[in-house]
Amino acid sequence: MKSRFCRRFCRNQGAVFGLLVLMLVALAAAVGPFVAQYDAWDMAGVPFQAPMAGHGMPLGTDTMGRDILSGLVAGGRVSLLIGVVSTVVSLLIGVGVGAVSGYFGGWIDATLMRFTELFQAIPSFALAIVLVAIFQPSVQSIVAAIAVVSWPPVARLVRSEFLTLRQRDFVAAAQLAGQSTPRIILTQILPNAASPIVVMASLMVATAILLESSLSFMGLGDPNQMTWGYMIGSARTVLRQAWWMAVFPGVAILLTVLALNLVGEGLNDGLNARADGSGK
Amino acid sequence: MKRLQYMSVRLLQGLAALLVIATANFLLVRAAPGDPVSIMAGEAGASDAQFVSQLRQQFGLDQPLPTQLANYIGHILRLDLGYSYRQQQPVTDLILDRLPATLLLTGTAFALSLALGITLGALASRNAGRWVDSAVTVVALVFYATPLYWLAMMAVLLFTVQLDLLPAFGLFTVGADLTGVDRVLDISRHLVLPAGTLGLFYMAVYARMTRASMLEVAQMDFVKTARAKGLAPGRIQSHHVLRNALLPVVTLAGIQAGGMIGGAVLTETVFAWPGIGRLMFDALLQRDYNLLLGCFLFTAAMAVLFNLITDLVYTLVDPRIDLG
Numbered sequence: 001m002k003s004r005f006c007r008r009f010c011r012n013q014g015a016v017f018g019l020l021v022l023m024l025v026a027l028a029a030a031v032g033p034f035v036a037q038y039d040a041w042d043m044a045g046v047p048f049q050a051p052m053a054g055h056g057m058p059l060g061t062d063t064m065g066r067d068i069l070s071g072l073v074a075g076g077r078v079s080l081l082i083g084v085v086s087t088v089v090s091l092l093i094g095v096g097v098g099a100v101s102g103y104f105g106g107w108i109d110a111t112l113m114r115f116t117e118l119f120q121a122i123p124s125f126a127l128a129i130v131l132v133a134i135f136q137p138s139v140q141s142i143v144a145a146i147a148v149v150s151w152p153p154v155a156r157l158v159r160s161e162f163l164t165l166r167q168r169d170f171v172a173a174a175q176l177a178g179q180s181t182p183r184i185i186l187t188q189i190l191p192n193a194a195s196p197i198v199v200m201a202s203l204m205v206a207t208a209i210l211l212e213s214s215l216s217f218m219g220l221g222d223p224n225q226m227t228w229g230y231m232i233g234s235a236r237t238v239l240r241q242a243w244w245m246a247v248f249p250g251v252a253i254l255l256t257v258l259a260l261n262l263v264g265e266g267l268n269d270g271l272n273a274r275a276d277g278s279g280k
Numbered sequence: 281m282k283r284l285q286y287m288s289v290r291l292l293q294g295l296a297a298l299l300v301i302a303t304a305n306f307l308l309v310r311a312a313p314g315d316p317v318s319i320m321a322g323e324a325g326a327s328d329a330q331f332v333s334q335l336r337q338q339f340g341l342d343q344p345l346p347t348q349l350a351n352y353i354g355h356i357l358r359l360d361l362g363y364s365y366r367q368q369q370p371v372t373d374l375i376l377d378r379l380p381a382t383l384l385l386t387g388t389a390f391a392l393s394l395a396l397g398i399t400l401g402a403l404a405s406r407n408a409g410r411w412v413d414s415a416v417t418v419v420a421l422v423f424y425a426t427p428l429y430w431l432a433m434m435a436v437l438l439f440t441v442q443l444d445l446l447p448a449f450g451l452f453t454v455g456a457d458l459t460g461v462d463r464v465l466d467i468s469r470h471l472v473l474p475a476g477t478l479g480l481f482y483m484a485v486y487a488r489m490t491r492a493s494m495l496e497v498a499q500m501d502f503v504k505t506a507r508a509k510g511l512a513p514g515r516i517q518s519h520h521v522l523r524n525a526l527l528p529v530v531t532l533a534g535i536q537a538g539g540m541i542g543g544a545v546l547t548e549t550v551f552a553w554p555g556i557g558r559l560m561f562d563a564l565l566q567r568d569y570n571l572l573l574g575c576f577l578f579t580a581a582m583a584v585l586f587n588l589i590t591d592l593v594y595t596l597v598d599p600r601i602d603l604g
Contacts, residue, residue, distance in 0.1 A: 014421075121580070122583065126541070126545065126579045127542075129572075133564055214429065217427070219565070232429065235433070236549075239433060250433070257426075261424065262421070
């Protein structure tokens with residue numbers, strides 16, 4: 001089973017490339033502080049220093065003389081952290097709502113789905129902006145805002161999985177064996193619905209990183225954390241003088257998000273047997 | 281008759297959604313940091329206790345919360361979204377002032393992304409497995425992963441700073457006082473970069489979806505029939521496959537049209553485009569929560585409206601839709 005998954009995953013060259021990039025980003029975030037020796041907020045050199053101008057700052061400095069490379073490394077940690085944590089939180093909400101909705105059906109399902117559709121109707125970026133602005137920017141409020149705007153698709157996916165799985169014989173068997181409802185939901189149905197949830201989760205981390213960077217760009221990042229979006233935002237007004245301030249953080253976001261999307265597709269190929277061998 | 285009933289049900293659902301959003305908005309206004317009255321008093325330059333309590337009474341803030349909520353909803357129904365003390369204007373006026381610019385930007389970007397996305401997706405599915413397909417897939421993947429605001433800034437770097445081809449800021453050349461055709465041309469030149477960068481992300485979404493949808497339809501029996509009849513492959517692609525594959529793409533596009541206004545916040549910020557998105561950004565900078573939430577309520581209402589229109593158009597276009 002496991003080797004078959006690996007074979008299918010590796011057949012997707014993009015996914016392997018994505019996995020490599022992702023490992024590099026994670027590595028940079030882990031050992032980066034040893035390579036980039038400056039504090040992301042400290043004035044490390046002359047302001048507006050172009051890349052490759054020597055002085056030990058290969059990617060140059062920003063308007064206040066802060067080292068861009070150190071900022072990239074620090075920003076990578078925050079981006080990955082917020083991406084993963086906010087995805088976990090929205091998975092908790094989405095799986096909870098979707099499981100209850102799909103398992104019990106009837107008016108519970110109807111009510112919960114109306115609620116979900118309502119959230120989907122609101123433009124997510126505008127809602128995220130408002131939530132973070134009202135509750136003041138911090139890692140917690142950003143994670144909460146991203147989770148609040150990204151759980152509805154999870155709920156709908158889990159619900160549709162539960163609706164079909166609920167009719168299967170193994171659920172009836174578990175009911176006859178006297179298992180409690182929470183136990184059936186968590187130990188019988190949920191593991192069988194895991195594959196599409198895992199695929200969706202990897203894509204959600206990518207979206208969350210994009211969303212976080214957009215919020216930071218708008219000046220809604222955690223004021224105590226250096227982030228990629230903040231770096232690009234502060235480059236906006238000096239674009240003509242210092243292109244490197246905007247280019248490098250943007251490339252970092254692009255590569256990370258691209259890698260996550262590719263890995264998501266690879267996971268889909270590997271976990272979803274139905275997609276195997278079809279005319280893709 | 282059944283269609284009329286369906287439409288009225290959907291209309292009621294849309295209104296209910298707006299009501300819930302308005303209530304949430306009301307609670308968010310209350311959750312905003314700072315007591316609104318003391319802020320107002322501070323802005324007015326006077327803050328003695330009597331003035332504050334007079335303001336409180338004047339704005340009904342001394343009444344119980346449910347009454348306040350009812351008042352708030354009543355105001356919204358009269359299209360009164362409150363007053364922006366920073367800009368010294370009613371929020372509704374400010375938004376309506378900026379609406380044409382935003383509609384111009386999102387409308388152009390929408391049409392552009394749909395046309396380009398469908399063309400590229402059709403091209404890719406027609407050449408499935410060949411280099412054209414790979415190229416389109418790579419382009420779509422990259423644009424899908426690119427932060428919108430960064431793409432916008434890179435476009436400015438290339439087309440304005442390096443090549444000096446296109447203007448990057450504002451809606452028209454300030455001080456040029458152009459009229460007639462010149463004015464239209466000037467505005468369209470200013471429109472290229474914002475609409476282009478906003479459209480490219482959505483183009484990626486539609487290209488991927490068109491490709492997948494066309495490949496799926498191509499497996500269906502009626503396409504086999506067409507092929508067996510000896511129809512030319514090009515005609516099968518355009519008349520049989522593409523037409524049937526477009527439905528889900530257009531639906532998705534309609535749903536995202538509302539979200540595009542949210543995405544326009546970033547584009548408008550980069551290009552200093554005088555639309556609702558830029559208004560939101562300014563409201564953020566000035567901590568003008570009344571204006572911020574007014575803009576949010578308005579964008580949400582637009583999104584609900586677009587969803588509704590999509591649904592209605594969908595039932596008209598595709599008679600197979602179950603109206604139940």
